[in-house]
Amino acid sequence: MPTTARPAQGMPRGRTPQVLLGAGLCVAAAVALATLAGGLVDGRSGALGALAGGSLALCFFLFGSLVVDMATRMAPQLAMLMALLTYTLQVVAVGVVFLALDASDALGDTVHAGWLAGTVIVATLVWLVAQTVAATRSRQPIYDLPSRVGDRPEASAP
Secondary structure (H helix, E strand, O other): OOOOOOOOOOOOOOOOHHHHHHHHHHHHHHHHHHHHHHHHHHHHHHHHHHHHHHHHHHHHHHHHHHHHHHHHOOOHHHHHHHHHHHHHHHHHHHHHHHHHHHOOOEEEOOEEEEHHHHHHHHHHHHHHHHHHHHHHHHHOOOOOOOOOOOOOOOOOOO
């Protein structure tokens, strides 16, 4: 019989929202700059392509991160499965959006394809770097310390 109290179900609330907010704001700034550059270089179609690509990437990254965060809080043992399924869904959804834009003949005249694809790539890189920097700078405890000196977690037998 264990001598310690059973921990509460789910993970303790960490700093995930701050990490996502920081990464989201960095991507939004990069999208704004890309939209401005696309508008200056290629006019309205360049600005629409950059705005569409960056917004698409930002929405998919935020959705995927929030779903994985919620899944890790509810069932931590399923976190990797949810992350893989969410990533697969995101890749398929981006492909479907690209195919829908191509089939509707919006690429070219209305939306510049180069700015669309380029901004998705830039937004992905900015998201990766911003989330990595924010996650490494946040001080998230990876375990709970005992509340009293006499409360020591028992070593589990292999």
